[in-house]
Amino acid sequence: MKIYNKPLKRSIFWGCFVFFVLLCLILSILTYSTYTKSLYRSYEERMTDIINYVENHIDIEDLSECVRTEVESDKYKELMDFMDGIMEDFDIHYLYIVYPIMGDEPCMVNILSADTKYGREFEPDGYYLCSVAYDDYELDELKLYYDAMNENDGSDITFFKDFSAWGYDYTGLKSLIDPDGNKFAVLCVDIEVSELRNTIKLHTAVNVILIVALAIMFITIFMMWLNKNITEPISKLEKSVVAFAKTSHDQKDPEKLKYDPPEIHTQNEVESLSNAVIQMTDDMRKYVISVLDAEDKVEDMRNxxxxxxxxxxxxxxxxxxxxxxxxxxxxxxxDDIIKGKARFGIVMVDLNNLKKINDGFGHEHGNDYIFGACHEICVVYDHSPVFRIGGDEFVVLLENKDYETRDELLNKIKATFALTSADESKDPWERYSAAIGMAVFDSKKDISMDDVFKRADALMYEDKLKSKMARE
Incomplete structure (x- = not known):
């Protein structure tokens, strides 16, 4: 009888090995592609939020006038401080406003380049309003900005990869348009691509290792099961059949034509093999689906x-x-007070007339009254956290810049509420009125934030009584 040189056990092993190698390769590629797209999309959303947030704080008319006259205004300096704050608070590479010029002398005109506090003090970049850079940008890089500016109409964000002397960055760009409808600058934010790549590589490597480990474990278990339930029974069956064939060849004695059956405990070898392969394929598909579903569920739960x-x-x-x-x-x-580094103030704001609005015009307009008054507070104290601690009570924590200008801001918020409450052209729920009190931390007599709060609350109450007496 012919002896074959491709045993079933070896063929199945190599078939499984190739299958799992291809499966690992495909899953690794899919994982890399999916995570890369997801990560870039999340960074694009983050860059979009930063650009829109900065744009909302730009006075376009003032900034375009600064560009035209090459003179820094007070609002320009405020914008610089604000953008520097963004650089301090967010993990970005660069935040800047520029204007690319192509032609006989390609160059980049700097409008505003944000920097960290450390950079401003120890490593200034040397850029100032309307400074011109001829050699800092390669021609191809300058063309990237120029084409992106022409493509962008100011309604959305344009993204592109930029390899420059400052590194390999992923850039988000939005055109700034002056009141006459002309593009006078582009607002840009950069995130280092190397950071994105390192994150992608780490995630992909972890997933590849996991897939390979699971594949090795599955192959080991499968081959043990295969040897016990299929290859050994088939091998015994083959030996029995070959032995019978040898004894029966040219055999003339019917007594010697006996078949010695092996001890096989499987009911149908072919059916078992078929079901095993089907079950294996189905189990693998379900397993992969479960792994991907688990990752999606984890991400969804995290969000x-x-x-x-x-x-x-x-x-x-x-x-x-x-x-x-x-x-x-x-x-x-x-905790700052205990450590001796506290420096803050508290503004207590209590809305007037809320009960009259609720009783006379309904709680819906009462909510409008609360929301509108809160908006006025947030506009004035745009650099400070605002808390709603009660139905009509708000607290503003003054630190840093707003702490330095606290008296000016207090007069401004009082003037704002005085103006809106006296404006009879508005609906009653749009005529906001409030009692206001401000107290500043004094290390000699305050041992907690509550001490400052109580003084601010007392001053607010005095203001409310004065307002009530004035109305009567």
């Missing part, structure tokens, strides 16, 4: 947890911080 965490500390009506976040902030401020 939900982050969203719930945000909602837990946000007032549902006004979207400012709520009492829970105020209590957490108080822990941080009290």
């Amino acid at each position: 939900k947890v982050n969203h719930m965490d945000m909602l837990a500390y946000q007032d549902a009506l006004t979207h400012v911080k709520n009492k829970a976040w105020y209590d957490k902030t108080k822990e941080r401020v009290d």
